[in-house]
Each structure stands twice: as structure tokens, then as C-alpha cells.
Amino acid sequence: MPFDQHPLVLEFPQHKDIIRQLRNENAQFAELFEQLQELDREIVRIESGEKQASDAYLDILRKQRTRLRSGLDAILHQAA
Secondary structure (H helix, E strand, C coil): CCCCCCCHHHHCHHHHHHHHHHHHHCHHHHHHHHHHHHHHHHHHHHHCCCCCCCHHHHHHHHHHHHHHHHHHHHHHHHHC
């Protein structure tokens, strides 16, 4: 099973331009976006076996990713 990152742009391709604009103009969005990217990379490293971690820790990371994505989604839809 492949382990892929889940970039925000792939989840919301119709908002690609807005995402780019928000990353450049909205400091809160940019910070959350970068946190999401790093968290997503960490999850993929664990899921692929590149890095070892407990299932409980992986579950915590996944929940953090969901919260970050929700925050970004709210800002994104406000701007759209």
C-alpha cells in the first residue's frame, strides 16, 4: 500500500489560486499550511516504516492533522 502525503491543493484543486494567495498574504494561513505540510510528511515517514513510532503517537498526529486541516478549510472557505 503506498503512503502518500495529502496536500491541501489536491484536496481542494478548485481553490488552488486562493490557497496560493492566502499562503502569500495571510500569515495565520501560511503558518497553519506549513505545520500541516510538516505533519503530513511525518505521518508518511511513520506509515512507510522510515521512522518508528507507536500506534498511539501516530493516532495523535493524525488527529492534529485533522484539526489543522479544519482550521485551514475554515479560512479557505471564508476567503472563497
